[in-house]
Amino acid sequence: xxxxxxxxxLLAFAAYEAGAWRLRRRGDRWPPIRDVVFGAGAAAAxxxxxxxxxxxxxxxxxxxxxxxxxxxxxxxxxxxxRAVPAAAxxxxxxxxxxxxxxxxxxxxxxxxxxxxxLLYRTGLFAALGDSPWLHVHVFLTGLxxxxxxxxxxxxxxRAGLGVRAGALIxxxxxxxxxxxxxxxxxxxxxxxxxADRQAGAELxxxxxxxVELGLALIIALQWYAARGRAEARSRRTGVPRTARG
Amino acid sequence: xxxxxxxxxxxxxxxxxxxxxxxETVFHQLLHWHHFYDRSxxxxxxxxDGLFHAFGFFAVVFGLVLVADLRRxxxxxxRALVGGVLAGVGxxxxxxxxxxxxxxxxHQIRYAVxxxxxxxxxxxxxCC
Numbered sequence: 469x470x471x472x473x474x475x476x477x478l479l480a481f482a483a484y485e486a487g488a489w490r491l492r493r494r495g496d497r498w499p500p501i502r503d504v505v506f507g508a509g510a511a512a513a514x515x516x517x518x519x520x521x522x523x524x525x526x527x528x529x530x531x532x533x534x535x536x537x538x539x540x541x542x543x544x545x546x547x548x549x550r551a552v553p554a555a556a557x558x559x560x561x562x563x564x565x566x567x568x569x570x571x572x573x574x575x576x577x578x579x580x581x582x583x584x585x586l587l588y589r590t591g592l593f594a595a596l597g598d599s600p601w602l603h604v605h606v607f608l609t610g611l612x613x614x615x616x617x618x619x620x621x622x623x624x625x626r627a628g629l630g631v632r633a634g635a636l637i638x639x640x641x642x643x644x645x646x647x648x649x650x651x652x653x654x655x656x657x658x659x660x661x662x663a664d665r666q667a668g669a670e671l672x673x674x675x676x677x678x679v680e681l682g683l684a685l686i687i688a689l690q691w692y693a694a695r696g697r698a699e700a701r702s703r704r705t706g707v708p709r710t711a712r713g
Numbered sequence: 714x715x716x717x718x719x720x721x722x723x724x725x726x727x728x729x730x731x732x733x734x735x736x737e738t739v740f741h742q743l744l745h746w747h748h749f750y751d752r753s754x755x756x757x758x759x760x761x762d763g764l765f766h767a768f769g770f771f772a773v774v775f776g777l778v779l780v781a782d783l784r785r786x787x788x789x790x791x792r793a794l795v796g797g798v799l800a801g802v803g804x805x806x807x808x809x810x811x812x813x814x815x816x817x818x819x820h821q822i823r824y825a826v827x828x829x830x831x832x833x834x835x836x837x838x839x840c841c
Contacts, residue, residue: 633771640767645759677770684771688778695782 473600474514481510484544487551496550502542509538513607517598521660524598525668529675531603532580532610537682540614545621564623571623573635576616580609581642588650594657613639618686629691636687640680647673715790716783723779723789724797725804730773732805733766761813769805776801 484506491498512535517527545564549557569575583605587593596602615621617636627635651669654660660668783789 633775637764637767637771640770641760641763643763644766645763648759648763677766680767681770681774684774688774691775692778692782696785699786 473603477510477513481507484542484547487547490551491547498547502547505538506542506544509535509542512538517603521664521668522671525671526675527603528606529671529679532606533614533676533679535607536610536614537618537679537686539611540618540620541686543620545615545623549622568623570612571616573613573616573627573632574638576609576613577635577639577642580613581639581646583609585642585646588646588655591657593655614683617683619690620686629687632687633684636680636683640676643676643680644673647676714788715793716788717790717793719779719788720783720790720793721797721800723776723783724794724799725801726772726776726779726797728776728798728801728803729805730769730771730776730801731798732802732809733769734773736805736809737766758813765808765813772801 485503488498488503512530515527515530517524549560552560570579587596587602613635615623616627617632619627619632647669650672651666654665780789780794
């Protein structure tokens with residue numbers, strides 16, 4: 469059992485539950501499905517690696533893509549801001565503002581996809597191997613990117629639909645191209661069986677597709693809901709709707 | 714009142730996405746005509762394919778949500794939608810088949826098939 473891996477995931481889930489309990493005790497609404505989704509995200513982050521490249525890739529897809537989407541859907545930052553006392557909330561908001569540039573979608577996309585390119589196309593993979601810090605990095609950049617693109621939590625930079633869609637398409641393309649290059653050539657300094665490497669590359673390609681399809685769905689449904697709200701507002705007030713495209 | 718332009722765009726996006734999806738499932742996964750990668754693939758082909766692949770799934774999701782948005786306001790033009798879908802599928806074929814596969818040398822459309830059969834050997838000889 470990897471301590472660096474399990475303890476943070478369990479602590480995060482415990483903290484989330486404590487926050488949700490606090491909100492519900494004072495009568496706020498916090499849908500139970502969010503607790504379930506967060507728990508599933510924490511569980512996905514615990515995925516074991518295994519000794520093959522395919523196993524390593526499966527772990528990365530779960531840790532860097534599936535877990536972040538589930539966690540972001542549970543809106544942990546919103547929960548945190550609502551659960552802490554007012555003074556702490558002000559400090560947290562300043563901290564979030566300072567981190568604003570990181571959640572600008574193109575920046576987050578470059579950090580996420582760029583890390584993967586550096587990892588597999590330089591000697592980094594051979595040097596780091598199965599280091600737990602590598603997994604932490606993959607998880608955190610995945611979480612940052614998902615937060616920036618989905619915009620479900622109150623982050624400072626509220627980029628428009630086009631910017632978020634562009635960042636998602638760019639990162640997904642970088643991911644797909646990297647997966648195809650891994651299909652034909654090894655990461656430098658690593659020896660892998662051909663079948664294992666190719667299965668891992670295909671897993672990265674199609675696994676990435678499934679998660680990115682989910683992200684596209686989140687963005688598109690947000691737009692749909694926003695349009696619906698704008699429409700309802702314009703019907704009430706008689707002013708033509710302003711939220712376009 | 715139907716919004717023709719928006720309906721057509723919804724169709725184009727959906728068409729591109731559906732064609733990309735069919736290309737992936739039918740030719741790659743079911744028939745195995747296309748290969749995941751082959752040695753003739755150029756870097757430009759790979760990048761173009763990656764971008765197009767990523768755009769394809771976003772297009773189908775967004776196209777369908779656009780259709781839903783137009784429908785709830787009773788602004789969908791069915792004719793424009795169908796026209797858009799056809800145009801989108803056609804645009805995909807043109808770009809994928811001609812530019813990506815032929816100009817950029819992405820993997821072959823079909824392997825182990827003689828594209829120029831000589832008379833007498835094939836079943837469909839052009840004369841006699």
